[in-house]
Amino acid sequence: MRKTITQISNSCKQLLPQLKKVAFMVPVLLMVICANTNLYAQTSTIKVTGTVSDPKGEKLIGVTVKVKGTALAAVTDVNGAYSINVPDKKSVLVYSYIGFSNKEELVGERKVINTTLSDASSSLSEVVVTGYGQTVKKSDLVGSIGSVSAKQIQERQPTSLADALEGQISGAQVVTDGGDPFSQGTIQVRGASTLSAGNNPLYVIDGVLNDDASFLNPQDILNIEVLKDAASAAIYGVRGANGVIIITTKGGKEGKARITANYYHLFGKLAHKLQTTSAKDLTYYRRVLNGGAGTGAAVNPDSVSTFDNKDNDYQDLLYRTGNKDNLNLNISGGQKGLLYYLGLNYFDDRSIIINSYAKSFNTQFNVDYQATEKFKITNKISFGYVTGNKVDVGNTASTVFQRNPWVSLYRPDGSLAGYVESKRNPVAFALIGENVPTNYIIQDNIAANYNIFKDLRFTASFNARMDNTGTEQFIPLSITSGALGPNSGSSNTDNKFSYEIQTYFNYNKKFGKDHSISAVLGYSRDHHKDGGFNIALQNYLSESVRVSSVADLVATGINTYVNSYYATESVFARAQYGYKDKYIVNGTYRRDGSSRFGPENQFGNFGAAGFAWRFSAEPFMAWSKKFLDDAKLRYSIGVLGNDNLKNDFLYSVLLNFGVGDNSNNSGTYFGNNGVYVSPKLGNPTLHWEETTTQNLGLDLTLFNGKLTVTPEYYFKKTNGLLSTQILPEETGVKSGAINLGNIQNQGFELTVNATPVTTKNFSWNINGNVTFQNAALITYLVPTATSINGSYLIKEGGHIGDFYLLNNMGVYQYDVSNAYDAAGNRLIPVGVNAAGTAATGYTNADGSSYTGAIRQMKRNGKILNGGSTIWQDINNDGAIDESDRQVLGNAIPKTYWGITNFFTYKRFTLNVTFNASFGGKVYNSIANGLNTESSNYTPPTVAAIYGSWQKPGDVATYPNMSGSVKDTYGSIANGTNSLYLEDGSFIRLASAKLTYNIPTKLIKKIGANTFNLYVYGNNLATWTNYSWYDPEFTTSNALQPGFDNGKYPRRREVGLGINIQF
């Protein structure tokens, strides 16, 4: 599995023969086989009729009934009835329906066959998509794959993929931002395995490799498979190291058009309201600031000015009841040889901050055309359009805490005020500021399948994706500082285009009774281009026009055109062999080339092997047959790669020009553009990041499928982490891409699915998963690595996300409380005078008298006094500084779990999902920032106002905030203060949905087959000790997880919806 270093030309030579062989084989085979193609003759037949129903007795409409081994097929009608002519008595009928297991019935002597299909979710024969046209029966899986079905998605009513997956799959840590209408959330499979930007898994949408799935409407998804281990993901080689999520969209079924319409409306409220500073709090604080005294405007504003006598609760003013509408319509159907699915979705989310909204429109159109018995063409085209208004959290939600409550929102003339006392008016910025994205995404995937033999299929596909994302921003004159202008705006457009070509062969064959083989061999290549323009304007002559002719172009280097591209190329193969379905072996190989690495390191080899043993099929397990349906032990090991650097061409030392995106202003002087070494220094030795994953799992199915238990253990080691190395400032460049070091993740996952009760009227299904992880342990770092990254320490033996802080141990009660013995133990002063400046003596912590020399702690060169924060002096040198920081917690949760309960009572179903996360810390940077008193006009948090030290003798949590002191003793330590490190654990009632299925006879009149009404709730309750809005939020920097610097607050939602199917 070692990476081979090969020159480009060599690699090409190696690739080419294989491909030429493929190129040669296909047409030859096509000719041979096409010549033999004919439609088989119809002979005398037997007519079979019957009905198909679900376990509850509901008739199923649109079930496909096929005669096995032929193209003969029929579809059930609105009464669930079908009629089909079968060739003979040996014919086997195969019933298939979305969300249900396939069922086979031997015709025999019967003329009427009524049958019942069972739900797919509890079935071992469920098929799992493994990629590149391959599927595997769940029972034959060697690797670790978690699945989410259309039904589960339907129950959850998600608005994004992350929403759909949250709490559903062990090992997939899903983080969502519940309030922001634009957030897509993040999904991380089995811990961070990389430090660079690309911690996201690979999304394979109908076979197309994507970096995100943002354009997809969750309602169009048939199923989602999360590939977690190497055996499953290795087929995706370089792209698979962070896990792979395979998404299959819905397709059509033969028969009359099936129309499904779904509408829901949700009301949202700020889930967790925080206490903001009131005018009374502020008055109190101003007195504190003035050392307990103060008069006039500093403490009480002008009592006759209406402008200065408000008591605004900005949270109430900024937040509203959100409204979310979703209308989904899909039509599917088909006739022999031609199937189609059309999904339309309109989504309008007016979120909880005023004027914050998103609208999107998605379409998905899938067509399958079986041109001949052997040849099939499919086309899947998706289109997404998103627009709205992105309200800037920094200018609004964060300002809620920064602006003094007593100043008015409005000017005397009734217009919204912009800045007052240098603080933005959050309401004005939300209402009048504009940040309007307009995004279009279109993806098309054309695939041709040809069955060369019965067992050998050839597929060629071409797919292309275009993202056109643009943003228009505008700040009108009235909310600029002093309303003096200039008004300003910008417009940017980013164009991404990528295409991919895949060709592969699939081979599936059973030899005799005992041997089965499936294999895939293929080639793919892709090319990605990303370019964009930005222009900035100011002094708009009319504020209702946004085109450039109305304003002056700002010429300060903001106007840019940027462009970049990269390409990859791969060959891959996978084979699986099964003996008696008892022993299964699987092997994968992939060779990837990426333009992101220099010629020396362009190619990498990846692969995996997996073994499974169905020991329940062994004779010695016969005793367990009564309760154990199936038991399988599986192990896999493999190597995956990663080339996901934030930038292309990082292997090359480059010169940049002018005012680039990397530098600030240092690019132009006296009319000349400059040239300089790129601040991101190229690294020709840069190579693939490689993740080796081992997975040991056990699949147990008990009590006729009523209980499945899947414990799994994984060990994941990433070598050659791609990261950015901060270079010494003296080199004149800022950073370079390097292979920084190694990290490892290990964890244990348990998935349990149980159906404790099934009666005719009541059933209860519970699906739970839990993950225990030891994530991102750093096992090696290159010696030059920078260890301190903001509030974090990155060190060999430590973990990613280790908070590196000063330990806050309280506040000195008196000046004389700052007293230590030689060993660094704090002494307790006795007989302290009123000013706190003198004591008659000292005792040790145990109360015994102390007579030795007194040492006092210093910070910033000053002896700490009463009201200063007590810091732990790790090195006992009597001075608190950078060297006294220590690791005081980690941001990554140790455990997370999700539980979904599914109750059915007659026509009611209730679905309740909880998810939880434990052991992760969150740094409350926003509270810390407010308490720095960086501006006279910014009040601290209410807790700090009333909890601060004010006079000698106070026992306080927060230090002295008097204006004359103003953090000169370093008591706030923004970013390094353990006081602001909080427990981020939470349990959340993530969603609940109660559905009533209206009886069929009542809805027949309107021609509907099913008619569901439901009430739905999202984020209904959260139990956490975290003090700010919510402990769960996404992080853009993989090295700095759990850093809360002001996020869009989460909302609590309730609503109702209907679902009709015709």
Added chain:
Amino acid sequence: MKRILIIASLFGIALGISSCKKNLDLNPASGVTVDGYFKNQKDITAGLAGIYSAFQESMTGAGNTNDEGYGGKYHYWGDLRAETFLASTFTNNSVIEMSTNTLQFSNSSTDWAGLYRVISRTNLAIKYFPQVPASDPNVTPTILNNAMAQAYALRAESYFYIVRNWGDAPLWIEPYLDITQSGSKEKTKALTLIDSLIIPDLQNAYAMISKNQTPTVWYISEAAICAILADVYMWRANIPSGGGGGTADYTKALTWYNTLLTRKTPSGSLYNATTASTPAGAIGALEQGVNWKNNFLTPANASEPIWSIYWDYTVNGCACIPVFVGLSNNPVQLDPVFHAAFKAKYKTDVRVSRSIDTLTTLNHINMLYKYYNLTPTTAGITPVAGNLNFNVYLPMYRLADVYLSMAEAYAMTSDLPNALKYLNYVYVRARQTTATTVVTPIPATAYPSTALMVDGILAEEQFELLGEGKRWYDLVRMNRVHQVMDPVLNIRNATSVTVGNVTTVTPDTKGFIDAPNRYLWPVSQNALNANKKLVQNPGY
């Protein structure tokens, strides 16, 4: 049908395998390799622009209000630690630390990255410029030498700032282009930097630059090289802790100053051409008093400037120096005591109304008018807040500061008459409210000793060079930090205790603590983090 299928399949395959080498062999979209550059004259022009723009960013700023610190470091390094400025109401901890001598390693201005960025660009130029003539015959030795002279001089100037701010520092004379080699280096002694890098570089630069040319004020000229070199010789003694005990060489300094006087000004005259005044020769070659502000507003056409930093707000953005007039919340303001002293000369000194506002309230005392074409009246002036459209041309050297330095050098070599002569040029010019105003020069009896003469120079300099990034270095060089700063710091570091409604303010007594360690800045935590071979400066 079959044929179509076959063709379609073939087409798919053909697409798949076409030219695999080309597929991965992509050229960078936003940069060129070093080997592919430095081939013709425009590459030299671009190389120099890269160097000057990095220096401009370090001094004036990155063109907005929210980059590292606030504006460039010119004022923070040269002015904020002295007595004329202090932290304003809208300040930040970094500025408080500078104005109260409580610097921390976390101070946003104690960052030498900007200067080393200039140095790395000069190193690139020095290494690659000489290869250009081989591929571009139009690049004559004169063109090349002039470009090399600029690179050498700016490298020396950057190291000179580093030595003055931090003392010992790592030495880089080659561009860093290979990431596989460690970029961490230990510090080199400050005196070694001065003697074996700064001075030779400047001598090289002077040897290479074309002589008797009329310079462009935005670039280093013959006179600028002389000025820097003289400055370096005078500074040489004042390298506290770790400097290695060099001695100032006033003779060499004066030699270079006198060479400077024979060079051409940006307006084409010579620096020793006497300006018309009453009586003749009273102000040397300085601009007339009424034209004093031309040094800052139109340095390209004036006869006194030697080297100023260019700015163009339409391209560079906001020249947001800490005393910018276009913003309403500057972190820095004038010291009220100094402000009062300066304002008292309103009627007799041409510089007052051209430098400062007459009001002491917010949005007046926290702005410096010197660099703007705005003249406050007795009622002050409130410029349009949020108007970032001002160009600020920060002077690096001009004749008045050269005269004051010459006065100092003569004073230190006990030539008091010459010292007084040059001091009086500046003194008289400032008081010539019209071209014909007769000003009584300072009599020789006022400053009968070297020490008093130095005090006299400093007294004049605080007004003449207000906000020109010189004051702090002059206090250190002339060994007047305690004398000037102790009383000021005792007031700034006073403690106030409030009992009930009575606030008692007790001035501090410690003065300037920890001299001479704190003459230097601490090495920034970022620098220490990234280069593990660095050690913190003593006292921090």
